[in-house]
Amino acid sequence: MTMNTTTLEQRVRDFVAAVGEHFQDLKFSEREELLADLEQHLTELAADAPDALERELGDPAGYAAELRSGAGLSESHRRRGRASALRTALDDRVRAIVDHPRMTPMHEYLPTLLPAWWIVRAWAPVALLGMAVGGGTPAQHVFIPGRSFLGLAVLIAATTFSVRAGMRGMDSGRSWRIGTRLAALATVMVVLLAAAVGASSEAPYVESFNGDFDQTPLLTHPDGEGITNLFVFDVDGSLLSNVRIYDGAGRPVEVGPNVDEWFGIRSELVIDSDGRALTNLYPIQQYVLSDDGSLRLRDAPVVLPILLHAPLIEPVDSAATATPTTTTPSTTEPASVPNEPQLTQPTRIPLRNLAD
């Protein structure tokens, strides 16, 4: 190391740097102060005894050990070897970045973010672990990892431990090295967690809708089933035909045009004298498209017998209905008796305005 071209100052600086590598366990500020003071001391020594410099100093490792002993510092627990040297080199490079003058403002506000980091670095790995263990969407594991009380308990314990370790680490210097590695690992986990949650939140929570939205029936039951037709029975249980249905405000009640597309049927609407289709004339004549492409009449529904035999009012003169076209009260047969609604010709039915 004694090159003729190297000045005394440079030799001192190199020596101090070499000694400094044995004090990585100190807090950053402590190490800084120690090395600065040591350089001052060795500069004085070099000025007084330039020829004795090497003899006085010996090798950096030995000097560092003796200095530790004299200063009353505990022994550094770092292992020797290439791993140690690599770690040191890495630490120095990181420190070079951290100590850059431009970073000074960061030094001031970063410590305030530390507590948040302590929480995040415990929560992310636990959440990821819960995700791996339990099923469901990743977002569910964010607050209750593993979707179980055990997961929640682990999360609380890990967070508590992390915060306390962080608070203790603020005083000790060792957190710099160990923390750097764990921080890198935990950062990766946080990123993974965020990606998983983000990806899952884009997935639809509801089953995707397999149809064109415009095609849904206008008239639906509360449970969502579409209404394709309306069959009106009188008190005697006779099916009424050509009834016009209006709601309480006088608006016609329509099943809408989409039932054809939706249910694969063909509706034949009655047209009035003005050429307008009577959309609230029931029951609507409907045909079903069979597989071979032919049309057949759509069956009238099976109606429960109790509905047919519970007269609520005095039965009116049965002259209102032509033939008692009651459907067979058969609940076992899925197919009903084909109750042939009269094929209505396009008649001229005067439009009567029943609105108030």
Add this chain to the structure above:
Amino acid sequence: MRGIESSQLLKGVLDLAVLAVLHSEDAYGYDIVRRLRDSGIDDVGDASVYGTLRRLFQAGCVASYVKPSDEGPNRKYYAINSTGRDQLSLSAKEWRAFVANVDGLLPEEAAA
């Protein structure tokens, strides 16, 4: 055959020795090393003295100041303060008592 390694002895009394050196006169780091060696304690390393100085400073037994110099580097001088003086007299008493006790154990004349 060797006697007790002086470094072993020294570890225990370096505080005392350094304080004693500073008691007579303020000194900078390497100056203290030389004065210790001049008094016959030549097995003392610079690192040990420097480390002891730092420890004494942190314990509040010595103060420091920098003396600017036209030739050579500015030197950082150490000076004993009242706490250090108290510590010195206490440690000196303990040392003398210790020495007397060990002397009392020793046989009349160690074999030449």
